[in-house]
Amino acid sequence: MPNAGVDGPPRYPWLRAIGLWLAYAVLYSAAHAVAHFWAGKYIYSLCYPAAGVRLAFLWRYGARWTPAVIVAELPIQLFVMGVSGLHHGGLLGEIIALCRAPMVTGAAVALERWINRRGLSDMASGPMALGVVAVLAPTAIAFLTGAMEWLRPNPPKVSSFSTITVFLVGDMLGILLVTPPLLWLVGWLESHWLLPRGEPDGGSADQALPRPGRWRVVEAGLVLAFGWYCAKRLIEVNPDLCVLPVLLTTSWIGLRTGRGGAWVATAIPSLFVVFWSIGRLDTSLGLSLHMGMAATGVSAFLAGSFADAQAEARAALARRDRILYQAERLKTLRAMSLAVLHEISQPLSTLAIESRYLAEVSGDAEHHAAEIIASANLIARKADRLATMIRRLRRFGGRAADKPAMLPLTHLLSDISRMATIESQQGEAGHRGPGIKLGLPNAEFFVMGQDVELTQALLNLLRNALAASPRDETVHLVLRGDASEALIRIVNRVTLGSVQADDPASQDPERRGMGVGRIIAQAIIEAHGGRLTHFRDDHGRIVHEVNLPLVEGKDTQ
């Protein structure tokens, strides 16, 4: 196809459109011709693959192709293949009758797109959408056909209900056998640039089907074989029930392997059965058999669509969790960077004072020698401290920050307390948050962990405690430890609902959070080999306890 739109829209879109239309016409003709193998008395076909071709085309390229589809089908039906004689009422009546199916199919696709765009139903989005349309479209066509037959002035030779059944079975079987593989093939061809891509709001032809694992495939094979075995045994006992085991097992396979597995489990046996049944069965038996195949296919495909929709939802949730985690991490990095930036002002203040003094006395160095030496030493110490802070700041966000290192817990908790205090005091004047009381031991405890992540976890817990605590209360942050384990306790009071009439900030629903911080904290602490527990103590206070394994380290005190 010339200029197939690799880097932009095709240069000759009309050529592409004509090519697509011709391709559809050819495929439809072939499918329509094949369908005649399953013709019966007063019935064109008990298996109509052309319906599958039609739905696949409109699904992929959009409902606006409906008029073009009608224009392609009418001549084929009327003049090339002939009409079976079911329709009476002249040429106009026959044309109206022949337009019914493509129009209803186009309408079903358009309706699905409309519902999906407005987010009105989960059933109209994702993998479920095709399954639902694959059932609803032929159902609507069948009932419309039956209704129009029933309303005719000259009653037909066949009852309306039979008409409905035949159309339903034939179209549904054709759709279930043909539409999914056709869409997958088109998607594959498009992904390999062998076909121009479909419309932006086209159906999900190019979604990669999830591949089941090896053992799932084995399980599916065994279950399918078991189902068919039961069906074979049931034919001998009660032929009316023989489809039931196959329906149940293929539905199970759909739930376990998705749409792909469901289609394979139903299509291959169905194809075998429908081709075997050509010329062997009378109309009623053939209808019964095809109805069973159609029911099996519908059930299995819907089950597979549901399984794929669940898998998509799980993947979306995992993606959302990763994004939330990164957002939390960035928030923590920002708080840590801010803390370092503010702390830099401390040594800078000392540097400014001492260096200014040195400048003042440098003219009379003899009389101020001792002071000059003391100032110079102090300046050197502060410059070193500044350099350390700048190096720490530079590490944030870099790969070095992600490497596990020996972390001194008292310093970590002091920093976290400072960051949380500042955040809690960002409120309006007169509405500052609760205070934090630190209880740190004299000795230093060391844990092996990632600086940013551990800060993130403990800061989240402390933030939650501050948010839940009444404004005039204090949150206690205490560190204890023994030979092997450090215990960090965060203790806070909490009022009923944590809403206080005189504190506007506590009445803000946004302030109460969604529990994401705690979940992330738990995940991080457990990844560090620790555990997080919480309970209410005898005084009614909420206590969060973090246990972390200690490592041997140099006591910096």
Place this chain on the structure above:
Amino acid sequence: MIVPGMTGAEPCRSVYVVDDDADLSESLARMLSRKGYITCSFTDARTMLAHCAQAPCECLVTDVMMTDMDGFQLAEALRGIDPASAIVFMTAWPTASAAVDAIRRFGGLDYLEKPIDQDRLLAAIAEGVAWSKLRRSALQRLASLTGRERQVLLLLTAGLSNKLVAARLEVSAKTVEDHRAAIMGKTGAMGLADLIALVRDAGEALE
């Protein structure tokens, strides 16, 4: 509460510096002492309060974010001991709400961000020392007034006539006149304008 002059430890351009960073508090104290102030540096608020109870200062320069007692809590505690000390806050974590609180709620003279602007700090301390001297002098002059005399003084300086003061306090006009004369004598004021200035200088410590 300290009555000015009671202990005999008369402060004279004394400035206390409180910061949990020992190097910074000592550096500031040295710098101020080079400028002619009598200084003392502390690394925690409680030690400073204990010292201030014995030897009051004219100006306190305090960090806001400290571990045990923060600068605002220190200011509140200091007001209870010595209402005539000026307070200058400094912080490495400046916020708009804290700046408003520092001045309006805790009576601070200035709110400085770190790294400290040395000239601005010196200007604030000079203003604070002058303010402290004025307030301490006013409180000293008013120290000998009785409770009733203070009430009369406040009503007079609020603009009420003798008759209205008498009606408010449910005493006779003659009594009010006597109290007024006693107030003039004890405070050494030359007239009502003097009294108004005295009450203004004493501030909320008089009430």
